[in-house]
Amino acid sequence: MRKKTLLFVYDFPHSKSVDFIDKCVSEGIKIELIVGASFKNIKKTRRLFNFHKYNKTIIHPKKLATKFNIPYYNCDHNSLELEKIMKDFDINFGIIAGARILSKKIIEKFYYGVLNIHPGVLPFNRGLDSILWAIHDNKKIGISAHLINEKIDLGELVLSKIIEPIKFDNIFDIYRKVHKAQIELLPLAYNLIEKKSSFKFLTNGFYHTYMPKELQKKTLNNLEMYITNYSKIK
Numbered sequence: 540m541r542k543k544t545l546l547f548v549y550d551f552p553h554s555k556s557v558d559f560i561d562k563c564v565s566e567g568i569k570i571e572l573i574v575g576a577s578f579k580n581i582k583k584t585r586r587l588f589n590f591h592k593y594n595k596t597i598i599h600p601k602k603l604a605t606k607f608n609i610p611y612y613n614c615d616h617n618s619l620e621l622e623k624i625m626k627d628f629d630i631n632f633g634i635i636a637g638a639r640i641l642s643k644k645i646i647e648k649f650y651y652g653v654l655n656i657h658p659g660v661l662p663f664n665r666g667l668d669s670i671l672w673a674i675h676d677n678k679k680i681g682i683s684a685h686l687i688n689e690k691i692d693l694g695e696l697v698l699s700k701i702i703e704p705i706k707f708d709n710i711f712d713i714y715r716k717v718h719k720a721q722i723e724l725l726p727l728a729y730n731l732i733e734k735k736s737s738f739k740f741l742t743n744g745f746y747h748t749y750m751p752k753e754l755q756k757k758t759l760n761n762l763e764m765y766i767t768n769y770s771k772i773k
Contacts, residue, residue: 542632542651542733543571545625549637550575550613552597558722559636560603566726571628572610574621575600576638583667584749587756588710600636617642634725635687643689652686652695654728656721660699661685662744665692670717672747674765675758680704680713682720684728686738691746695738697728704766710759 546563548556556575563570604611610628614620616638624630625648633653635641646653659669661683666672673680681701688694702716750758 540631540650542569543628543630544569544632544634545628545630545649546570546573547616547633547635547638547641547653548573548575548600549578550599550601551578552599553637554597554718555721556600556637557598557603558718559634559725560600560607560609562722562725563634564607566729568634568726568729570609570634571630572612572624573600573604574612574614574616574624576616577613579639584751584755587752587759617645621645622648634729640691641687646687646689651732654697654732655685655687655692655694656724656728657683657685657692658717658721659683659692660701661692661696662741664747665744666747668747668750670713671750671755671758674762675750675754677765677768679769680717682717682724684724685741686732693741693744696741697731697738698724700724704770706766706770708766708770710762 546559548560560570560573562568601611612624614624622645631650633649635653635655641653657665657669659665659673660679660681664673664678670680679701681699683699684697685692686695686697700720702713702720704713704716
């Protein structure tokens with residue numbers, strides 16, 4: 540049975556959403572439809588820096604969907620509306636470029652599963668602010684492609700990659716490298732899923748929420764030491 544893929548995105552200008560659409564098209568990954576979830580105000584700790592601040596070129600994912608003639612819908616990712624859309628398009632596989640936590644009920648409707656690419660090494664760095672927490676905990680920064688289950692950032696590990704900083708990197712450089720690596724890992728993970736039917740099951744690990752402001756300051760102050768520890772170029 541051929542994979543018929545739904546791409547989850549955010550229904551507002553969002554780098555990962557847009558870059559995943561571009562990557563799928565350029566790599567020949569057939570997307571049957573794109574479903575964007577509306578913006579939600581979420582209470583979270585204020586970030587001391589904004590990775591996207593200087594990116595003025597982010598467009599709405601719907602514009603790319605129109606450009607590439609991909610059907611686009613706006614609805615909640617855990618809604619009955621989504622279930623109906625999936626049925627109409629006979630969807631059996633999902634890729635996450637932007638989404639809130641998907642319910643078990645929704646996940647189980649994807650015969651081939653739902654692929655997520657997380658900006659952290661799983662299962663050791665689950666949850667939010669994973670780059671900052673890796674620096675704080677003196678763990679390696681990386682990315683992980685996994686087929687999700689109802690538990691946050693667990694499921695089956697498809698592929699992972701370590702991102703090594705270099706001597707003169709700042710926090711923006713590191714975020715850019717991690718973002719780029721996620722986009723590049725997408726077709727590799729997708730093709731691996733095409734060849735294999737099962738992968739190593741992820742268990743345990745540690746789940747982080749947003750990093751508090753004062754801890755962000757401390758973590759950023761320790762960045763130079765962290766890079767010294769993990770950089771190939773000393």
